[in-house]
Amino acid sequence: MRWGVAAGGAIGVALVPLVVLSAPTVVTAQTAEMEQGKRLYESQCGSCHGPLGNGGRGANLAQPRLRRASDDQALFNIIRRGIPGTEMPGSPLTPRQVSSIAAYVKTLGRVEPEDIPGDGRRGEAVFAALDCARCHTLGGRGGIVGPGLDDIGARRSAAHLREALLDPEASVPSGFLQLRVVTKDGRALTGFRVNEDAFSIQFRDLSGRLHSFWKYELDVLEQQWQRSPMGSYAARLTSEQTDDLVAYLVSLKGAQ
C-alpha cells in the first residue's frame, strides 16, 4: 500500500510544471513556493498527516475534496488557526508560509484515492454482528466508552484503522488513558480519564457513568497508558472481514 501511495505522490509533483506551462515567468517563483511548502509540510504537518499526506493521526489530506477545508480560504484558516476541539493545532507560521503549505497540500489532493480492498457494505454487517456500537457512537446511537466513529474515515487513514482493530493498544488516540482507582471506602473502578488536575480527577467507568473524585478520596490511582478496553479483533476476524470492516470505517466521513 505504501508503494501505491508513493507512486501517487510522484504524480502529484509531476503535475506542477504542467500547470504553469502557459506562464513560464512564474515557474521559478511557483516551484520555489512549492518547495518551501513541501519542506514546511514535512516538518510541521507530516508527523500527523503522514509524509505523503495520506493521513495517520491526522486526516487524510491526499484526496480531491477536503471535508472542512472545502475552499482555499477555509484551507488557509485551518492551517493558521487549527480546528478547535480537535487534535489539529494552529500554527505560528507567517501568512506567506501558510500559503505555501496550502499550495502544497492542494497538490496532495491530486493523488489517486487510496485503493482499499474490501467491501464496505459487508463491513457494515460485521460492525453490527460484533456489536461495536456497544462502545462507539455512530449516527447518534451507541456507547460512549470509545471515540465516536461518525467521521472516523475522514480523520484517520486506512492503515491506522486496520491497526486499531488488530492491535488497539498500539494506536491508542492521544489523550486516551485507562485508569484503575480504588476509593478510600474500598470501591474499585476501572474506566478512562475525562479530565485531571493536581487535586481532582474525573473519569468514566466502562458503563459510561461519570465519576469525579478529589485525589485525597482515593487509595489507588493507577494510570494504564497504552492500554485499551477494546480487545484485539485479530483472532476474531478473518482477513477478508478485516478488509471489509476497514472499508466500512473508511466510508464514514461524517456530515458533508
Place this chain on the structure above:
Amino acid sequence: MKTLVLMLVLAAPAAAQVPYARILDAASEPGNWLTYSGSYGAQRYSTLAQINRDNVDRLQPAWIYQIRSLQKFEVSPLVVDGVMYITEPPSDATALDLRTGRPIWRYRRALPEGIVTCCGQVNRGVALLDDQVFLGTVDAHLVALDARTGRVRWDIEVADYAMGHAVTVAPLALQDKIIVGIAGGEYGIRGFLDAYDPTTGERLWRFWTVPGPGEPGHDTWSGDSWERGGAPTWVTGAYDPELDLLYWGTGNPGPDFIGEVRRGDNLYSESLIALDPDTGTLQWYFQFLPHDVHDYDSTQVPVLLDAELGGEPRQLVLFPNRNGFYYVLDRVTGEFLVGQPFARQTWALGLDADGRPIENPETIPSTDGALVYPDDDGAANWYSPSYSPQTNLIYQNVREKGGIYYRADATYEPGKIYMGASRRGVTGEDPKGFLRALHPLTGDLVWEVEVHSPPWAGLMSTAGGLVFSGTMEGDFFAADALTGDVLWRFQTGGPVYANPITYLSEGRQFIAIAAGSALLTFALPE
C-alpha cells in the same frame, strides 16, 4: 480483563435524563436548574434558602471557569445531576463537573467566514431534554448534542446566516419540542419562531412574526416591506402548561428607525405573542408598540403570575418592557390591564385605555437629531427580571440613558445593516443604572439600589430573602429582597452580562454567574 467484564455488569445505568416531566415539575427539585428561567413560569426565583440574609456576608468563591473568547459572556447555565451545562461565545458548549468546576466535555464549533451579528457573537445558553443538550449557533443552526459526551446527534440549519440570521437565544424545551427564536432585526430579516423535533431535528412548525400575503395582520405593512419586517425572537419565552400556551416577545420592525417605508402597525413586531405549542398557531397577541421607530424590541422574559387583581383571581403575565413601561396582561386573553413607566422615558406621552401608546412625535429620528429616553439599548433589555413570591415584588435592572438619533439612509442588501439612523450620546449626561423592586400589579417603585452605570445583568431572587445582581464594573452583589440593603458584594474583575442561577452540589447551595470571561460559583464556607 475479568474486572472489566464485572464492571460492565455491576455499574448502574448511566446518563442524566431530563424528561419533560422533570422540567414541568422543576419547582420540586430546586437543587437543579433545568430550564433557562428556572421554571416554565420564568420567575427566576429559587426556594433554596441555605444562603440567606443572615449569612450571605460570608459568601465566597468556590471555583471559577475561564473561557477563551473575549466576546460578551451572556450565558445562563443549566444544572442537572452534578453537571453544569454552559455555552461559550461564539457558539460553543461545555459541560462542567459541579464538584470541581472541571470540564467534562467541550463542543467547539467550526464557524464559516462572514457571520454578521449586530451585537456580538454571543449565546445565552442551552436547553436540556431527555439525554440531549440543544444549542443555537451564530451561523443560525440548531445542534443537538449527547449530554454525556457533547458529541453531535444532529445539526440543522434554522436559516441562512449570510442574510443576517443568527441564533443567540437559549432554546426552550417543551414536551417533544425544542422552541428556537431568531436574531437579525438589524439586517432586514423576516422574523419567526420555530419548533423542532428533539429526536430528528425536523422542523415541526414555524410561526412567522411578520404575516405573509393573505394572513391576518399582513395589511399592517405597506408595500412589500413585510419581506424585511424584522420582529425577531431572540430572548427565551415562558410556558403555561395548564393553558398550554407559549409566550414569546418579539423585536423591532425593520428598518429600525425609518417608519415611512413600512407604514402601518407592523404586526407582530414589538408584541407579546401567545402560541399553541402543538401547532404554532397564534392564540392572542398584544402589541406594546405599534410602528416602532426607536428599535426598542419587546424581547424580554415574560414572567407568569397568578394573583388577585381588582378583586378577582387572575392569570397574569408581567412584562417590564425595554421601552420603559411596566405591563401586566391577562395571560388567558392578552387583555391589557396595567401599564406604567418604571424608568425615564420620553417617546410616549402616555398609554390609552387599551394600552396603546400616544407617541411623542418630537422623539422620532430626524435629520437634525431627536433626543429620546431610553436610547435603543432600552430601559431594560434581554437580561432577566425576577419575581419573588416571598416578598411579592418583581425585580428589574433599569437603564436610564438618552440618545440623539439622526436619520440616515437604509437600503436593503442581504446580510447588511438595515437600520436607518446614527446615534450619539447626550453631551454631559451621566447615564444612570438601578436595581428596582416594583409592585407586581402596579409597577410602583418599592425600593431601588443605584449602581454606577446602566447595567446588563439579569436578576435572581431566592427564599433566602435575597436578590442577586451584577454591574458593568464587575460587582456581583446580593441585596435584601425586602429592603434593597446591599448585604454582600464581590468584585469579579469583568462586566456582568448574564443571569445568575443557584443550585445544590453535595447538599450545599451555590450561586453561579458569568462575568468578564469567567464563570464564577459561590458558596458559604464549609
